[in-house]
Amino acid sequence: MSAVIFLRHAKSDWYAGISNDLERPLNKRGRRSAAAVxxxxxxxxxVPNLVLCSPATRARQTVEIAIAAGDWTCPTETVDELYYGTVDDMVTLACKRLVPLLMIxxxxxxxxxxxxxxxxAELRMPTGALARISLNPDNSGLLEWLFPPRLLTDR
Known part of the structure; x- marks a missing residue:
């Protein structure tokens, strides 16, 4: 059985003077949260075996900071469907990658x-939240844990 860690990008900076949503960066709190992850x-x-990341700046920065803080050596791929896509796109990405631990x-x-x-389960993923799901062969899953960002940065 494989598992997927879902990470919602960390807190972004709405006041960075960027009008394009795709290019909005992280704010100070978001950078701290990404490092904690x-x-x-x-x-x-x-540590994931592979990271699939949205092309949005805030998502890419979240991954870059997390990798540096944790000294991970896993490969990363930017995947357009993680910004523009649907639930079906995300489930397909999660279930077709044959790695023991995938991060999206x-x-x-x-x-x-x-x-x-x-x-x-009805779950809410605030910015910076982290959830691990064990995947079953039928593409269903079991929630192993969910950490809101407050628990990560307060430790």
């Missing part, structure tokens, strides 16, 4: 909707 996953032995970094409302589709 990277450290936590490294410390607990949950994306956006709302697709993150919460995908988790609900896979697990049947």
């Amino acid at each position: 990277g450290s936590l996953l490294a410390e607990t032995g949950h 970094v994306g956006h709302e409302p697709t993150m919460s909707s995908t988790l609900e589709y896979l697990t049947g």
